[in-house]
Amino acid sequence: MRDALAGSGSVVVHARPAGWLPADPDDPRLRPLLGRDYPRYRKMSHPQVRGRFVASRLLLKYAACSVIHAAPHSVELAYKPGGRPYLRGLDQIDISLSHTDDLLLVGLTRRGWIGVDAELSDRRMARTGIERQVCTPAERRMLDAVPEADRNAALIRLWTLKEAYSKAIGQGMRFPFTEFGFGPGDRPVTVLCPDGAPGTGEEWSFATHTVSGDYTISIARYDAGFGDTGDTAAGTMLDEGLMQALMEIADTER
Structure with a gap:
């Protein structure tokens, strides 16, 4: 993924939900991984909807973190008013998520915006x-x-x-x-x-x-026409204070 992003500026990955389902839906490690999505996940009662939700968020986080050189539990997934996901504090990388039936789809770009369906x-x-x-x-x-x-x-x-x-x-x-x-x-x-x-x-x-x-x-x-963001590592994309704050939040939630 890092090579693809470095070469073309964008990358799209797909997976099956089954490959991203946790063995234990109550695994305590899901809380720091899902972050603010965790309460929403816990409230879901339909097994298929719940499974697709957690699988899609885990794929999105791991895919994004593989190119920003960060641990998935240290990055917060947030949502804009229309429901569009983004990585809080990491606006050099744009992300998009789609899922249907038995397919998960994630898009990432370092050149502007991306949408996938x-x-x-x-x-x-x-x-x-x-x-x-x-x-x-x-x-x-x-x-x-x-x-x-x-x-x-x-x-x-x-x-x-x-x-x-x-x-x-x-x-x-x-x-x-x-x-x-x-x-x-x-x-x-x-x-x-x-x-x-x-x-x-x-x-x-x-x-x-x-x-x-x-x-x-x-x-x-x-x-966007601003050229490439060649360095996508979270440590250099985030200012030092914000990076430390996010790490402290992640450590507290674990």
Whole structure:
């Protein structure tokens, strides 16, 4: 992960929840690892929801800490008003999280913002009426021209791109999906206005992939234009006082 981040500025990792489930859901070591998420975790009663929650947070923390050279219990995961996660005090690294069914997805970048989203590739979306709820007029016209056999995959691609972009800008589902769109997959991907006119420039890049043959994932990245943050170690990214305070909090919670 460090090599990938150093080379391209961004990295995306995926995993199965089962690989990140603690053997003992009441393991006391989870308290310092989850931090402020721990009370929320303890209140969850549905086993599958609870398991996916703890697995996704552990993957996110370990992935992030592997590139900032820090112990997972020493870094605090916090949330912005829209629910977007971030590493408190470590704004040189931007993170994004997605999970669906049996897949966890984490994105990290040192160049600006990142958003990731995953969806089952065989989820039925086409011809369900969802097009009018999430697609712009230009996108609906584009979908009408897609062969029926490929229409569902095209709609899932649009859905994951919209989710990823919304996460990257910190809006999530609060930003109406009918207010922005994307073009066909055989062209360079950019955000489009509802009428199909260009909406963003070269500062944004997008990609869509298939993972494990079952999932469609999309990635949205914004390059802030400030160049690379080559040093991602927490000890040099944080000022000394804040780093010491976080370590003391972690030691107290253990």
